[in-house]
Amino acid sequence: xxxxxxxxxxxxxxxxxxxxxxxxxxxxxxxxxxxxxxxxxxxxxxxxxxxxxxxxxxxxxxxxxxxxxxxxxxxxxxxxxxxxxxxxxxxxxxxxxxxxxxxxxxxxxxxxxxxxxxxxxxxxxxxxxxxxxxxxxxxxxxxxxxxxxxxxxxxxxxxxxxxxxxxxxxxxxxxxxxxxxxxxxxxxxxxxxxxxxxxxxxxxxxxxxxxxxxxxxxxxxxxxxxxxxxxxxxxxxxxxxxxxxxxxxxxxxxxxxxxxxxxxxxxxxxxxxxxxxxxxxxxxxxxxxxxxxxxxxxxxxxxxxxxxxxxxxxxxxxxxxxxxxxxxxxxxxxxxxxxxxxxxxxxxxxxxxxxxxxxxxxxxxxxxxxxxxxxxxxxxxxxxxxxxxxxxxxxxxxxxxxxxxxxxxxxxxxxxxxxxxxxxxxxxxxxxxxxxxx
Ligand code: FES
Ligand SMILES: [Fe+2]
Numbered sequence: 001x002x003x004x005x006x007x008x009x010x011x012x013x014x015x016x017x018x019x020x021x022x023x024x025x026x027x028x029x030x031x032x033x034x035x036x037x038x039x040x041x042x043x044x045x046x047x048x049x050x051x052x053x054x055x056x057x058x059x060x061x062x063x064x065x066x067x068x069x070x071x072x073x074x075x076x077x078x079x080x081x082x083x084x085x086x087x088x089x090x091x092x093x094x095x096x097x098x099x100x101x102x103x104x105x106x107x108x109x110x111x112x113x114x115x116x117x118x119x120x121x122x123x124x125x126x127x128x129x130x131x132x133x134x135x136x137x138x139x140x141x142x143x144x145x146x147x148x149x150x151x152x153x154x155x156x157x158x159x160x161x162x163x164x165x166x167x168x169x170x171x172x173x174x175x176x177x178x179x180x181x182x183x184x185x186x187x188x189x190x191x192x193x194x195x196x197x198x199x200x201x202x203x204x205x206x207x208x209x210x211x212x213x214x215x216x217x218x219x220x221x222x223x224x225x226x227x228x229x230x231x232x233x234x235x236x237x238x239x240x241x242x243x244x245x246x247x248x249x250x251x252x253x254x255x256x257x258x259x260x261x262x263x264x265x266x267x268x269x270x271x272x273x274x275x276x277x278x279x280x281x282x283x284x285x286x287x288x289x290x291x292x293x294x295x296x297x298x299x300x301x302x303x304x305x306x307x308x309x310x311x312x313x314x315x316x317x318x319x320x321x322x323x324x325x326x327x328x329x330x331x332x333x334x335x336x337x338x339x340x341x342x343x344x345x346x347x348x349x350x351x352x353x354x355x356x357x358x359x360x361x362x363x364x365x366x367x368x369x370x371x372x373x374x375x376x377x378x379x380x381x382x383x384x385x386x387x388x389x390x391x392x393x394x395x396x397x398x399x400x401x402x403x404x405x406x407x408x409x410x411x412x413x414x415x416x417x418x419x420x421x422x423x424x425x426x427x428x429x430x431x432x433x434x435x436x437x438x
Pocket of ligand 2: 174180181184185347351
């Protein structure tokens, strides 16, 4: 079980908190490059509980700075983005992307005060159509995580962003809670109505699969496995990766190059950033699962997510139209008729609804984690150990200084002939024969 104190350690991300310190050792994907236009309006950006603004200057460089002007704390969101910097509209102080004060027009130049003031700026880089932010204080920032997907040609990478109204760990745990698949997503499906060749088939045939769970260099890993006919095993591998990434099993292992970030905006809001290879045989690319007779399986749609228009609010970006206020679009008739087990249409929306329904931050002391929740338990332990080691002895968390650990991480499903090899050897052998970036 997780105590209330451990729960606070795991879920709080503000400056000076144990997990907030862990998060500040990594680059986090935060904004789409297209959200900040050259000399265009700054955007409000909430990240790790800090209120920031992001803007792109006349040279195309992206700045991410504390929204408070260092003069009298007026918000730089209101600022004028002009000629190489952001100018506060209160007294006209102007700052560049590194936080240097370029101009202080209300103070005589000969008083030399301009050199004494800096805006609080964080490092930003662009990759895969995203602005990544490093919120730590190392003079030399760490390298980006070496996910395979980031090494693919830019035009083969796709990105989705969606906000989730709950704590980052709660959202992430929705991904590594694999035992829910045969219920939340497929509880209404009778296996005899589905062809054995459909990837959906095995997850609903045996709704209580066995698991292996272990620590991995990048965090934790599990393999769910089920017998799949004579002499074969159906595997579903998935990963948690420091500090807030997952790799889901919902794609064919051989080509499933992707990474899913659950970036904390504040303690009760998370930005899901999904970076994936367009050519992979992943859930995004596959057609909706169907019954033998060709009818789509209810509730398993993947596209068609309705989004609200972005606003300039702190939490106004990339929000889904379905939320607690409209019961996530639940259709009680479909639930009752068992057309859709949950009554909610769409796999991502079902996960969104479940994790948001727990409230902004789960009360861990209220839970009763079962043996089927080993991946969750182990991941929390791994996070707590890393956070404590960092706070107590300055030991850096996994992958912070060694981004190559992410290279060995892949998830997805595959069939393999039964053998005496360990599950990790089966994984390594399958990974070795998989598709990789050029
Ligand atoms: S508060 Fe920004 S210039 Fe005065
Ligand atoms: Fe799910």
